[in-house]
Structure formats: structure tokens, C-alpha cells
Amino acid sequence: MADSVADSHGYGVAIIGAGAMSRERIKIYKALNRPITAIYSHHTDKAVALVEEFGLTGQTKVFDSISSFWEYEKSSYVYIATSNDSHCNYATEAMLHDRNVLVEQMMVCSISELAKIHECLKNSKKIIMEANPTLTSPLLNSFGEVIRGHESFEDIGRPTNVCISLGKSNPKFVRDDFLRYKINLSDGVLFNLGGYAIGAAVSLLGTHVEVVNSHLDISREYHVGVNAHIILRNRFGVSATITISNVSNLPCVLDIGGTNGFYFARDFIHAQSYNCCMNGDAPEARDLTSRFDKESGICRKTFENDSEYNFAMQILQFEKLQENGYDSCMAGNRNHFKESKAVFRIITEVMANNYSDV
Secondary structure, three states, X not given: OHHHHHHOOOOOEEEEOOOHHHHHHHHHHXXXXXXXXXXXXXXXXXXXXXXXXXXXXXXXXXXXXXXXHHHHOOOOEEEEOOOHHHHHHHHHHHHHOOOEEEEEOOOOOOHHHHXXXXXXXXXXXXXXXXXXXXXXXXXXXXHHHHHHOOOXXXXXXXXXXXXXXXXXXXXXXXXXXXXXXXXXXHHHHHHHHHHHHHHHHHHHHOOOEEEEEEEEEEEOOOOOEEEEEEEEEEOOOOEEEEEEEOOOOOOOEEEEEEOOEEEEEEOOOOOOEEEEEEOOOOOEEEEOHHHHHHHHOOOHHHOOOHHHHHHHHHHHHHHHHHHHOHHHHHHOOOOOHHHHHHHHHHHHHHHHHHOOOO
């Protein structure tokens, strides 16, 4: 099934970055039969190793100069998988060099960077999409259509509240991340894990949400750890309670409460299934994978895990945006740009609320 989708498009991708994320994404592009035309990285040895590992010798050119990359590499879009603090610069450079952009979350790290993206979009008329699986998740968006539309679910009734938890269970990895990228305490949990948890809340509640309350609890044990507790509410009064920790093994779960019961989903970031729990009844498992296979034109069995499957759907969605063009994309918010901005706004509000005296 992946072959039929791949054969219908001629899209190639040029990749910026040669780290672990790029390696994972190359596997998915290969599964979709998409040509990887080039890799740019400061670490040329890592880029060459990726080319050799995936049998791309003679197909994929390695660049160690970004100016040469822009001059000689002619793919229609670039995929950016570098550290968060470099996303904006690479994205704006790409758009100014007439490329569309698929960039890992978070798209920006400051208000000035967001303004830079806005200005570049207006002038270049290129397409940019943040590769945040919670913003493009077919499961979350199907739930969100009901909640954002102020409607009721057929079974659990009127939605009343949402609960989201997300943790990272390897403190040493977290600490190394902070040291490597020199990220401050609040940025670490909010810009890394928060993009997923808050992204899920925005997908469900909509972009018109307010921060009702927030608290960041810095862990003394690991010195770089932050536990975040955030309550959001949309204009219809549906609230989302979010708990995030980068030093504790919190489960990755989503709970949507309704007047007659609740939905429960594990690994909500990449989930295709959930449980429906009606008041007084045993949980009923519901798997929507076959529906998502049909809608996307690819097959879950093609991929090793749900994360790969989800990113493959993001690639296909991004290619569709390029077919339809900039005006259609922005007019219909098909690149979820409003949601990306809302996630960033919430993060900056939480940081301001908790660090106003710093």
C-alpha cells in the first residue's frame, strides 16, 4: 500500500541535521519510497554514516556548507531536525531560498523568532508545517471536532473536561540534553515535552484557550528537572488539566470526561485506539487503525511502530499541502499554523506566570 502512495508523487526531501531524529525519519522516507536528495550537517561524518547505513550512496549528496546546500540542492522542501534553538533560522533561510519547510517541534523558541517566521511567510509565500504529531493526529482531531464545535459525543455525551499526563523516565538523558543544548529550566520541560502535551490540549479544545492556572516545580534532586502543572479552558468552559514531568515516569495518557462516561487513550501522542468507558459499564476497546489506513492510503503494518506510522501520515499531509499551494494552505489552516502559535503562546504565558520575578 505504501508503494501506491509513493508512486503517485515525485517529492524528494533534503534533510538538515544528522542526529538520532534524522535517522528515525530517514527510515520512514525510505518506507514511503521518497528520494532523500541531500543531507546537511556540521558533523559530516554522521551524515556520511547515515548515507551508508541506508544504502543511499550515489543518491544522497552530503553537504558541510549551508551556502552550498542552498545553492546546489533543489528539492521542493527541506525537513529540519536540529536543536530547537536553530529551527527558526534554518526555516526562514529555507523559505527565502524558495523551499517549503517541515520542521520538528518546537518551530520557534521566542516571540522574536515567531515574528521572523511570520514576516518570512508573508514575503516568500512558502509552506511551513511543524512536525508535531499531536497537532496532526487523526484520533485527537476527531475528538477535537466535537469538543471545538461545542457538540456532544454519541456515547459519553457532552464533554466536560480533559486530563493529560506525560513524563520522561530517564533523568540522565534529560540532564545531558540540558547540558548539550544549554536550555534553561522552564524551556526544558515546556519546549520539549510541553509541545506534545499542550499540543494535544490545543487539538482538542481549540486555539481559543486561556491559561487558568500554572505551576512549575523545580526538582532539587536532578537540578535540571521541572514538573509542570497547567490548567487550560476554552470558550465553551471545557477544561484541560495537564501534568508534565521530565524527571518522573508519568504515564502518557489522555482522559476525556463526558456527562455519561469517558474516553481513555494510552500513548495519546501516536494513538490509533482508545477505550470507551460508560458509567457503570466495562471499558470497550476501539481501534481506528483500519480507518486511518484507508484515509491515508498507507498501512500501519508497513511501519515498525506507531510513531513511524504517525510521521508517515504527516509527510503525506505535507505533500498534499504543497500540491494545493500556499493560499489554500493558509486560508484553511491546513498546516495547523494557528495551533502551533497557540501552543507557543501558552508556553510563554506559563513561563511568564511562573518567572515574572526573574
